[in-house]
Every structure is written in structure tokens, then in C-alpha cells.
Amino acid sequence: MVDPLGVGLGLALTLVVVVLHFSQGAERPIPDDISQQVIERRAATVPETDFPEPMNRSIGGGAVAAGAVTAGGAEAEGELGEAAEEEVDDDPAAIPDDEAEVFEVEYVKEGTTIEVKENETLLEAGEDEGWDLPYACREGQCISCAGHIADGGNSEQYVKHYTNQMLGEPELDDGYTLTCVAYPISDLSLETRESP
Numbered sequence: 335m336v337d338p339l340g341v342g343l344g345l346a347l348t349l350v351v352v353v354l355h356f357s358q359g360a361e362r363p364i365p366d367d368i369s370q371q372v373i374e375r376r377a378a379t380v381p382e383t384d385f386p387e388p389m390n391r392s393i394g395g396g397a398v399a400a401g402a403v404t405a406g407g408a409e410a411e412g413e414l415g416e417a418a419e420e421e422v423d424d425d426p427a428a429i430p431d432d433e434a435e436v437f438e439v440e441y442v443k444e445g446t447t448i449e450v451k452e453n454e455t456l457l458e459a460g461e462d463e464g465w466d467l468p469y470a471c472r473e474g475q476c477i478s479c480a481g482h483i484a485d486g487g488n489s490e491q492y493v494k495h496y497t498n499q500m501l502g503e504p505e506l507d508d509g510y511t512l513t514c515v516a517y518p519i520s521d522l523s524l525e526t527r528e529s530p
């Protein structure tokens with residue numbers, strides 16, 4: 335059987351909850367949009383720099399940064415161009431075949447002396463002979479291709495290393511070379527498969 339007192343109490347409670355819900359909802363203040371304040375406050379904590387901000391970081395300064403780049407652009411481009419040109423000039427591989435000087439290189443362990451042009455590396459020249467010489471990076475960044483110049487003195491008296499990121503002055507003084515980036519500048523005797 336339904337208890338009328340219980341039903342009445344239930345209805346009364348429901349009514350109270352509904353009234354409270356709507357009265358609070360109507361009175362709750364809508365918060366202000368503070369996102370701009372937050373952005374400004376954060377910006378104020380970033381220290382000023384002495385250098386121009388990159389375009390993507392400067393506030394309203396994109397045009398200035400772009401202008402600065404444009405103003406210095408021609409000069410920078412000129413310098414870059416010269417650097418690139420120098421690099422090409424500096425690359426023995428860029429010497430045309432018909433202008434390249436030829437040197438006598440004795441490959442001691444292979445028992446042969448061959449002619450190597452100043453625009454080819456000791457490694458390439460040996461490979462052209464069909465010898466299975468060691469190498470890995472072919473960029474002067476490891477030591478797999480190392481060899482020893484047996485003529486005495488610093489190896490750079492005999493070869494130009496186009497890049498050499500492995501051999502320091504003591505190793506060069508001992509006659510070691512990275513054959514993958516070593517271009518002859520003189521006759522020489524090479525012992526392949528020799529590392530410091």
C-alpha cells in the first residue's frame with residue numbers, strides 16, 4: 335500500500351531541489367573573459383631580448399623582421415654564394431679530367447704503382463683497379479678506409495683531405511690518411527688497411 339506521507343515528503347524534497355537548482359543557476363555570475371589578461375600577464379614575464387625576434391615570435395613585428403632580412407639579404411646571399419663557390423673551388427673532385435694533374439701512387443700491399451689523378455681519391459683509384467679496399471661512410475667520418483703514407487712526414491704533404499673529421503694533427507703527422515677523401519697532390523706510397 336502507498337504511504338501518502340512518504341509520497342508527500344518525496345514530492346516536497348523534489349520541489350526543493352528543483353527550486354534550489356534554478357535559483358542558483360539564475361544567480362551565478364557569468365565570469366569575465368580573462369584570456370587577454372592572462373596573455374598580457376604572461377608576455378610581461380618574458381624578458382626583452384637584444385636581438386630581433388624571429389617573425390613567428392615577434393608581436394606585430396613580422397614586417398620589421400622581414401624587412402631586416404630583406405635589407406641584409408643581398409649581402410648575406412653574396413657571402414653565401416662566395417662560400418659555396420669557394421667550396422666548389424676547393425673540391426678536388428670538381429677539377430675537370432683534362433686539367434687534372436696525375437701522380438704516381440704506389441699501393442705497397444697490392445704490389446702495384448698506378449697513376450692517380452688529383453681529382454680522384456686514393457680509394458676510388460684502388461677500386462678502379464678492382465681491389466676490394468675497406469670503407470664505410472666515404473665522407474671522412476669514420477676510419478674504415480684509413481691507410482698510411484709510407485714516405486715519411488705529415489700525410490697532408492702528399493694528399494689533400496677534402497673532409498676529415500677523424501684524424502687529428504698527431505695522426506696526420508704520423509702519415510695516416512683517410513683514403514676515401516684523400517686526393518693526391520704528390521707522388522706517394524700508400525699502405526692500405528692501416529689505421530692509427
Ligand code: FES
Binds near residue numbers: 469473479515
Ligand atoms: S670510409 Fe669513413 S672515413 Fe673513409
